[in-house]
Amino acid sequence: MGHAHESNTKKIWIVLIILTVITGVEVWLGILKPDSLHLSNFLGTSWLNWIFIILTLVKAYFIAWSFMHLEGEKTLFRRAIVWTPIFLICFLVTLLLTEGGYIYDTLGPLVKW
Amino acid sequence: MKSNSAVSSNKKETWSGGGVKPFGASYGKMMMWFFIVSDALTFSGFLAAYGLTRFKFIDSWPIADEVFTHVPFVHGEYPMIYVAIMTFILIVSSVTMVLAVDAGHKMQKNKVAWYMFATIIFGIIFVGSQAWEWNTFIKGSYGAVKTTEGKILQFVNEDGKQIALADFVTTERLDGREQHTKKNGLWFVEEPTIATYSIDQIITSYNEHPEVQVRTELITDQKKKTILSREEGSAQLAKTKLVVEGANLEVNEYGNTIFADFFFFITGFHGFHVITGILINIIIFFNVIIGTYEKRGHYEMVEKVGLYWHFVDLVWVFVFTFFYLV
Numbered sequence: 001m002g003h004a005h006e007s008n009t010k011k012i013w014i015v016l017i018i019l020t021v022i023t024g025v026e027v028w029l030g031i032l033k034p035d036s037l038h039l040s041n042f043l044g045t046s047w048l049n050w051i052f053i054i055l056t057l058v059k060a061y062f063i064a065w066s067f068m069h070l071e072g073e074k075t076l077f078r079r080a081i082v083w084t085p086i087f088l089i090c091f092l093v094t095l096l097l098t099e100g101g102y103i104y105d106t107l108g109p110l111v112k113w
Numbered sequence: 114m115k116s117n118s119a120v121s122s123n124k125k126e127t128w129s130g131g132g133v134k135p136f137g138a139s140y141g142k143m144m145m146w147f148f149i150v151s152d153a154l155t156f157s158g159f160l161a162a163y164g165l166t167r168f169k170f171i172d173s174w175p176i177a178d179e180v181f182t183h184v185p186f187v188h189g190e191y192p193m194i195y196v197a198i199m200t201f202i203l204i205v206s207s208v209t210m211v212l213a214v215d216a217g218h219k220m221q222k223n224k225v226a227w228y229m230f231a232t233i234i235f236g237i238i239f240v241g242s243q244a245w246e247w248n249t250f251i252k253g254s255y256g257a258v259k260t261t262e263g264k265i266l267q268f269v270n271e272d273g274k275q276i277a278l279a280d281f282v283t284t285e286r287l288d289g290r291e292q293h294t295k296k297n298g299l300w301f302v303e304e305p306t307i308a309t310y311s312i313d314q315i316i317t318s319y320n321e322h323p324e325v326q327v328r329t330e331l332i333t334d335q336k337k338k339t340i341l342s343r344e345e346g347s348a349q350l351a352k353t354k355l356v357v358e359g360a361n362l363e364v365n366e367y368g369n370t371i372f373a374d375f376f377f378f379i380t381g382f383h384g385f386h387v388i389t390g391i392l393i394n395i396i397i398f399f400n401v402i403i404g405t406y407e408k409r410g411h412y413e414m415v416e417k418v419g420l421y422w423h424f425v426d427l428v429w430v431f432v433f434t435f436f437y438l439v
Contacts, residue, residue, distance in 0.1 A: 008215070009212065009215060013208075016204065016208045023197060023201060030192075049439045052434050059430045063423055067207050069416075076136060077135075081150050085153050085154055085157070092158065099165055100171075101171075103165075103168070104172075
């Protein structure tokens with residue numbers, strides 16, 4: 001192995017606690033749905049949704065960095081496998097969500113309720 | 114001779130690309146990472162397509178915590194509780210996997226085996242839960258009707274809480290319709306399951322129960338589904354073409370059919386990954402037990418299968434957010 005590995009069981013348990021707490025907060029907010037966050041609007045969606053998305057990215061960070069041990073990989077390798085998909089995903093999501101919004105704007109008014 | 118050979122002839126090295134380690138990562142580990150990158154892009158494609166469809170039907174998309182409200186062995190409605198437990202189980206299985214990798218670095222064979230075993234058990238519990246979730250979703254909880262315009266109409270009581278068809282449909286079924294079966298001599302006719310109630314039955318019961326109101330898929334400014342007045346409800350019900358109980362790839366009592374399609378497709382694809390992960394884990398588990406990696410001198414294989422397992426967990430974190438929370 002390219003990197004020296006020291007046992008870090010303590011850190012693993014800390015990450016488990018962090019992930020559990022974040023999931024707990026997400027579910028708690030998801031059940032409560034406070035109106036101030038839920039009915040607000042910021043950049044196309046509610047603040048509540050932004051909180052969910054940000055917390056999800058934090059969880060993803062911990063899983064990839066700690067569990068998948070990306071922190072121990074060589075910097076260039078890490079950048080190659082992290083930033084390539086992030087760039088592609090941002091690109092795709094931007095295009096598709098814009099397109100989805102456009103379809104709604106165009107077809108939505110034609111639907112009779 | 115040595116200067117001529119680009120690849121080491123040591124047989125042990127064949128599977129590690131001749132022992133060359135660009136970026137300090139072995140051949141196997143690097144390829145696992147490349148696979149994970151490509152698989153991540155596949156999942157992103159699905160989730161992005163889900164996002165597009167959701168934006169397309171942004172004013173009528175089903176509200177997740179009204180769809181996933183059941184917990185096994187418990188009556189009543191507990192939105193998202195069960196899926197939160199499932200998420201926790203998968204995170205714990207990830208932790209036991211890291212512990213297995215960690216023990217592997219210290220060459221502790223028994224510890225690796227036990228942690229792998231725990232990971233497999235948690236994985237099986239997760240897939241079982243997923244199967245239960247599917248079953249509940251397919252069976253449905255309330256029942257609804259579909260109009261000729263393809264809209265789903267659900268029923269609520271005076272408090273605005275959704276009620277099941279069985280809660281207010283009390284009249285007799287008058288159309289004499291029965292499921293075609295072989296034992297009734299209809300061995301040459303096949304038909305899909307017919308609904309418990311006929312359309313006429315539902316409309317008659319609706320007229321007899323003034324407390325029942327019809328709810329449409331349209332979402333209001335308060336992010337709730339629209340509840341129609343009695344008269345409007347009656348007018349909508351007159352357009353009924355189908356009684357819907359549960360969800361499948363063609364109809365969905367909770368709302369848009371494509372919501373069910375994406376649910377089955379994306380959680381199904383993820384579940385398939387989990388099942389694959391469990392199988393690979395089992396293979397590696399037996400390899401650990403018979404001492405393959407002890408002889409090889411390192412437990413890198415556990416690390417590689419661990420990467421895959423964590424990736425499955427990583428994907429679930431996103432599926433959880435975009436299907437159940439957002």
